[in-house]
Amino acid sequence: xxxxxxxxxxxxxxxxxxxxxxxxxxxxxxxxxxxxxxxxxxxxxxxxxxxxxxxxxxxxxxxxxxxxxxxxxxxxxxxxxxxxxxxxxxxxxxxxxxxxxxxxxxxxxxxxxxxxxxxxxxxxxxxxxxxxxxxxxxxxxxxxxxxxxxxxxxxxxxxxxxxxxxxxxxxxxxxxxxxxxxxxxxxxxxxxxxxxxxxxxxxxxxxxxxxxxxxxxxxxxxxxxxxxxxxxxxxxxxxxxxxxxxxxxxxxxxxxxxxxxxxxxxxxxxxxxxxxxxxxxxxxxxxxxxxxxxxxxxxxxxxxxxxxxxxxxxxxxxxxxxxxxxxxxxxxxxxxxxxxxxxxxxxxxxxxxxxxxxxxxxxxxxxxxxxxxxxxxxxxxxxxxxxxxxxxxxxxxxxxxxxxxxxxxxxxxxxxxxxxxxxxx
Numbered sequence: 001x002x003x004x005x006x007x008x009x010x011x012x013x014x015x016x017x018x019x020x021x022x023x024x025x026x027x028x029x030x031x032x033x034x035x036x037x038x039x040x041x042x043x044x045x046x047x048x049x050x051x052x053x054x055x056x057x058x059x060x061x062x063x064x065x066x067x068x069x070x071x072x073x074x075x076x077x078x079x080x081x082x083x084x085x086x087x088x089x090x091x092x093x094x095x096x097x098x099x100x101x102x103x104x105x106x107x108x109x110x111x112x113x114x115x116x117x118x119x120x121x122x123x124x125x126x127x128x129x130x131x132x133x134x135x136x137x138x139x140x141x142x143x144x145x146x147x148x149x150x151x152x153x154x155x156x157x158x159x160x161x162x163x164x165x166x167x168x169x170x171x172x173x174x175x176x177x178x179x180x181x182x183x184x185x186x187x188x189x190x191x192x193x194x195x196x197x198x199x200x201x202x203x204x205x206x207x208x209x210x211x212x213x214x215x216x217x218x219x220x221x222x223x224x225x226x227x228x229x230x231x232x233x234x235x236x237x238x239x240x241x242x243x244x245x246x247x248x249x250x251x252x253x254x255x256x257x258x259x260x261x262x263x264x265x266x267x268x269x270x271x272x273x274x275x276x277x278x279x280x281x282x283x284x285x286x287x288x289x290x291x292x293x294x295x296x297x298x299x300x301x302x303x304x305x306x307x308x309x310x311x312x313x314x315x316x317x318x319x320x321x322x323x324x325x326x327x328x329x330x331x332x333x334x335x336x337x338x339x340x341x342x343x344x345x346x347x348x349x350x351x352x353x354x355x356x357x358x359x360x361x362x363x364x365x366x367x368x369x370x371x372x373x374x375x376x377x378x379x380x381x382x383x384x385x386x387x388x389x390x391x392x393x394x395x396x397x398x399x400x401x402x403x404x405x406x407x408x409x410x411x412x413x414x415x416x417x418x419x420x421x422x423x424x425x
Contacts, residue, residue: 015046018055018081018310018333020408027406028276028305029350030337038338042324045333051079053331054324057338059345059362061322065332066311067367070319075101077314079331084187095198097253100369107368110254113244114372117220123375126166130383133161138391146423147398151415155270156263158384163262166376167255168212168219169205176204181260188409201260206252213242221255258373265308266377268407268414270384273301275404275418276352277385278397283354288393291386297354298381303361304352306337307413311365336362392422 019033029035034057037043041058056062065071075091094101099110141153148154160178164171183189183197209225216222228243242251277284277297287293311334315326326332340361341349364371371377389395397404398419405416 013046015044015052016055017046017048018335020082022406022408027401027404028272028279028352030335030341034335034338035341038335038342041322041342042326045081047079047081047331048083049079051331053079053081053333054326055081056321056332056334057342058322059339059342059360062334062336062339062362063366064321065313065334066362066365066369068319069104069368070316071313071332072103072316073101073107073313073369074103077329077331078312081310081312081331081333082187084191095202095253096249097251097255098257099254100257104368111368111372113224113246114254117223118372118375120375123379126162126376127379127383129165130158130162130380131387133165134158134384134387137161138387142391147419147421150274150418150420151267151271152417154384154388155274155418156267159266159270159380160263162266162376162380163259166220166262167259168217168221169208169259173204177201177259178263180204181263184260185264185411186409187411198256201256202252205255205259206248209248209251209255220258221251224254225251261371262373262376264412265373266380268307268412269302269305269377269381271418272305272307272414273298273381273385274388274420275397275401275415276301276305277389278395278420279401280352283352284389286354287386288389291390293354294382294386295378296356296358298378298385299361300352300354300356300358301381302363302377303340303346303356303358305413306340306361306363308363308365308411309336309413310334311336311369334362336365394424395420395422396425397421 016033016037019031019037021031021033022029037055038057041061042054042056045053045055047053056065074093076093078091080091099107102110137154137157141148144153160174161171163169180197180201183193184201186194209221212222212225213227216226224242224244224246226243246254277287283297287297313332313334315328315330315332317328319326340346340363343349345360346356346358364374398421404418407414407416
């Protein structure tokens with residue numbers, strides 16, 4: 001898709017671009033300029049290549065766009081709202097197995113195949129193992145001393161252990177994929193480096209798929225890769241088709257997507273969530289006093305922080321949203337963090353309140369592309385947060401809040417590291 005400058009309004013260069021500078025004095029708040037733009041739930045926006053599309057910041061408008069099949073998720077139809085190093089002028093279609101960049105009916109096929117494997121009941125069945133992984137990480141922190149980088153010692157190991165357990169990925173192989181996942185989500189990395197990292201992740205998962213067919217275990221990848229009954233099924237020399245209907249390339253793509261998203265998104269929610277609680281003693285004391293608040297606290301942190309932002313769609317036809325006519329071909333940037341701070345949906349939205357009924361936030365998206373792993377993320381947070389603060393009642397930041405490094409050039413917002421201490425001051 002090529003942008004035609006002649007088709008842009010004359011005042012296009014006067015339109016706002018997507019604000020990304022979070023220097024608001026609070027690392028948990030959206031950029032101040034984005035908050036200012038949120039007075040109108042739908043407005044025109046200038047994109048990195050000059051395209052004129054829309055910015056959606058209102059909660060109701062965001063839900064409407066994300067649920068409407070007239071808005072496409074196909075990458076090749078989208079324009080990027082902010083420049084990315086080495087990004088092509090035109091985005092390619094989604095690679096095989098990347099369900100995020102597909103529309104119905106292709107997306108529906110994959111979604112139906114996977115949804116039954118991510119039910120609330122199935123995710124809650126993992127609770128005992130998540131509790132064990134959490135305790136193991138806390139034990140290791142305690143043995144190591146009285147200070148730690150919470151990202152490296154807790155948030156990333158817990159999220160990695162859990163998704164590895166679900167998929168059947170050997171945790172011992174983490175040296176082969178953790179660095180690749182980091183590059184994939186790094187907007188500051190060159191596009192070639194991101195592509196190379198993605199290809200490396202697919203190679204690794206592809207090898208694992210073949211191993212699962214030869215020696216299946218009780219996990220999601222083995223389930224998806226299990227060969228259909230018939231001559232040659234399970235024979236690696238002449239592999240039969242998977243009973244799921246997925247070929248090897250699809251299995252590698254889906255497995256790579258689930259592995260990367262399961263590590264990075266949850267790790268950053270845990271790290272940033274702990275940071276937010278340590279920065280708000282009133283809310284932290286409430287959670288420590290009543291561990292039953294872990295569920296509402298996790299939901300409120302998801303709303304308050306909104307780490308996966310923004311979401312992009314392309315209008316397939318003219319659509320009116322909140323009284324604004326979005327033209328066919330326009331890219332729509334849905335700001336999750338702005339929608340989650342919409343005072344029309346969440347009173348006093350800039351205040352962290354772990355007793356708030358925060359359901360309805362858009363941190364997992366909405367509509368057909370709503371996050372498959374949302375129930376798993378909820379269970380992880382509900383288990384990990386109270387366990388951390390119960391084990392270390394004196395847990396605190398080891399540096400001033402302003403010195404905590406932030407992931408400001410990543411598709412997933414969070415902290416690069418979170419230095420903490422729990423010994424005597």
